[in-house]
Amino acid sequence: MAEIDTHTQNLAARRPLSPHLQIYRPMLTMTMSIMHRITGAALYAGTLLLAWYLIALASGRAQFEVASAVLGSAPGLVVLFGFTWALFHHFLGGLRHLIWDMGHGMDAEGREFLAKATLTGGITLTVLVWLVAFAVA
């Protein structure tokens, strides 16, 4: 794409920009917004883990043992726990966005409530599912 010419660049360098990250105190709702994006990106990367597990299962016992061992190791379990939390947090955040898309929950109390519900719901669901998974095993 074409670069901006130097004259425009100089003018742009001298124009004041509205500061945001430099001055805003992190509020719950704006933090939740960027967390929705960050968990989404983390899930994006985590699909590699899912694909690896499935390909290992399809490829044979040897590959599956390797994948199982790595994913079941201590750091592997930490990663899987984080991935589970990212999934639930992004899932509930998505529900929050769908509620907003229908026009509800946009007042001050609604926003705060939805944000807190997403946060606590995500952690609760993660812990619950992991407890169930370890109880079932």
Next chain:
Amino acid sequence: MANDPSSLKTAASQIRFLGTARSGTRAAWAMHVTSIVLIPLSIAFVFILVTLVHKDFVKAHAELGRACPTILFLLFVSASIYHMKIGMQSIIDDYIQDTHWKSWALVANLSFCATVGLASVYALLKISFA
């Protein structure tokens, strides 16, 4: 951007055919639809994963070899891949502007999503049919 005085093209022709940033209606609607179908599909995904935990090779193979979990996984993978492709594209659009890196990033995003998606679909079908 559309202001390069050394270019022989007019401003309008400098921006033509660059395409939309996908903040348009089609991508937004696709995000809505994939989000909605991913509600039941994610729940099914977690359910099936929990049944797969701690299963050894033979049992895991048997579990995913059945029709129901395989079909649900295939649906989950398809919806997720489309969902994450659009999502990552909006991240790229937000943070990488006006450099040649943007085109490469968009191509990389598409390649990654297609590769992970098709690899997962292949694996699921192989488990069921082989």
